[in-house]
Amino acid sequence: MVDRRTFSKPDRFDRRRWLAACAAALVATRSAQAAPGDAGGPLTRPIPSSGEALPVVGLGTWITFNVGNDAAARASSAEVVRAFFASGGRLIDSSPMYGSSQPTIGHALAQLKHPASLFSAEKVWVGDVASGAAQIEASRAFWGVPRFDLMQVHNLLAWQEHLPRLQEMKAAGRLRYVGITTSEGRRHAELERVMRTQRIDFVQVSYNLLDREIEQRLLPLAQERGIAVIVNRPFREGALLAALQRHRLPGWAAEMGCDGWAQVALKFVVSHPAVTCAIPATSQVAHLRQNMGAARGRMPDAGLRERIAAEVAAL
Amino acid sequence: MSEWWTYRPSDFLMFAPRTYWRLFELHNQAWWPAPWLLLPAGLFGLGWLVRRPGPALRAGACALAVAWAVVGWCFVRERYAQVHWVMAWGAWAFVAQAVVLAGLASRPDLQATTAPAVRRGGLLLCGWALLLQPLLVLPFGRPWTQAEVFGLAPDPTVIATLGLLLWASDESTFTRALLNAAWLLALVWCAVSAATLWTMGSAQGWVPFMAGAAAAGLRWKARQAP
Numbered sequence: 001m002v003d004r005r006t007f008s009k010p011d012r013f014d015r016r017r018w019l020a021a022c023a024a025a026l027v028a029t030r031s032a033q034a035a036p037g038d039a040g041g042p043l044t045r046p047i048p049s050s051g052e053a054l055p056v057v058g059l060g061t062w063i064t065f066n067v068g069n070d071a072a073a074r075a076s077s078a079e080v081v082r083a084f085f086a087s088g089g090r091l092i093d094s095s096p097m098y099g100s101s102q103p104t105i106g107h108a109l110a111q112l113k114h115p116a117s118l119f120s121a122e123k124v125w126v127g128d129v130a131s132g133a134a135q136i137e138a139s140r141a142f143w144g145v146p147r148f149d150l151m152q153v154h155n156l157l158a159w160q161e162h163l164p165r166l167q168e169m170k171a172a173g174r175l176r177y178v179g180i181t182t183s184e185g186r187r188h189a190e191l192e193r194v195m196r197t198q199r200i201d202f203v204q205v206s207y208n209l210l211d212r213e214i215e216q217r218l219l220p221l222a223q224e225r226g227i228a229v230i231v232n233r234p235f236r237e238g239a240l241l242a243a244l245q246r247h248r249l250p251g252w253a254a255e256m257g258c259d260g261w262a263q264v265a266l267k268f269v270v271s272h273p274a275v276t277c278a279i280p281a282t283s284q285v286a287h288l289r290q291n292m293g294a295a296r297g298r299m300p301d302a303g304l305r306e307r308i309a310a311e312v313a314a315l
Numbered sequence: 316m317s318e319w320w321t322y323r324p325s326d327f328l329m330f331a332p333r334t335y336w337r338l339f340e341l342h343n344q345a346w347w348p349a350p351w352l353l354l355p356a357g358l359f360g361l362g363w364l365v366r367r368p369g370p371a372l373r374a375g376a377c378a379l380a381v382a383w384a385v386v387g388w389c390f391v392r393e394r395y396a397q398v399h400w401v402m403a404w405g406a407w408a409f410v411a412q413a414v415v416l417a418g419l420a421s422r423p424d425l426q427a428t429t430a431p432a433v434r435r436g437g438l439l440l441c442g443w444a445l446l447l448q449p450l451l452v453l454p455f456g457r458p459w460t461q462a463e464v465f466g467l468a469p470d471p472t473v474i475a476t477l478g479l480l481l482w483a484s485d486e487s488t489f490t491r492a493l494l495n496a497a498w499l500l501a502l503v504w505c506a507v508s509a510a511t512l513w514t515m516g517s518a519q520g521w522v523p524f525m526a527g528a529a530a531a532g533l534r535w536k537a538r539q540a541p
Contacts, residue, residue: 068397
């Protein structure tokens, strides 16, 4: 049973959150069309609940960082993380479900002496809520961080039990943000219900040039409720890019400063005003730099976004 | 796990193909020069099976018990489970198979089949596991260091076991139960391995699939014979 003291009633007017949402929407609208950050770093978006700025491209670790005890692969992953921070990145996302990705991240962070700019995003993934605290602590030990910035309920698993616990942890200062995730279009109706009824800072969903369902309800709802949006599967785990690579880059790509389809795909995602951060995963430094390049330069406006989506869908 | 019907096999593949094949490379390095020692040992066992099937069958079951235990603990648990948490249970299945095979090795009524076609099938599977499975790196463009070796890697160990099990027949209910358990565990692994390789996009998935299908087909045919 969810503790109703820890969240707002549906549609209850909350002036602070409304003002934060307005400010976030204003900043997001302006930054969607501007070309900021070229000199000073990547484009950032504010987290609506706090105003904290996050670069619009982060780093996912599903599959790519799950390398087991392979010392050489761990070293390569550390170089990817090094390049990530050097490019101005902040948010790294992982989960206990991702095999050995967490120890790999911890190894990389230790090599880099734990950059202060890190925004750590993790997940709790256990049906038994009593084990959640232990799992979170195990994750924290793998990362080697004093606390996580963001803790998300992975794939809505036992969210009714986990969310109140996470809110308690947040109130106690043991984490800074609370979120919930889904992927591949699953359980969007339930996610929408959570977004409407629970006080959460983040939601993580799948979104890309072909999977645009969330534009209808979830993204507008996130803007309305002042919830930051993390986007997973911006490349459909590589399948989207593999299909696009066969086609020549259209002329408008160069206008946006894109040197490849990966940057086109990412700019499409992060140019939506409701999106806070996309988390493409990669094991290669060159690809990492390409991905981070999508956070710079001109972003497509609404008209160009539709044109891009239409042309890609037609390919 | 709600909406289970929306999940595809690829949703459960949490590692990249290069990570999977690196497991064998690191394992072979760690056990060097065992890959070169296990091949002649396996060929010797095969020759013994042809000349003196009775004692060779029991000795072979005993040797395979050790192989399953080593593969299960040192590869499946220590390496594979690091990138695929489901394999933590898979390791225990390998240990269970080791116990079953050790039990078979102790059975006085474990005999060699006299059916020539079944014997030939068994020899072919054992020969494949020993000699040809490691060579799969060639057509699939992988380095020699990633060769899957009998006694160290799951697939050739399982395929060799299927070959040996084809030679085995039984007299008692208990021995038959052990044989059935050994068959089941080996065939389940063939299915799991095939599914994993196919999900990785590798046509090599056909190898454990065909090995398991061929072995099961031969066994079924042998049991139908008067």
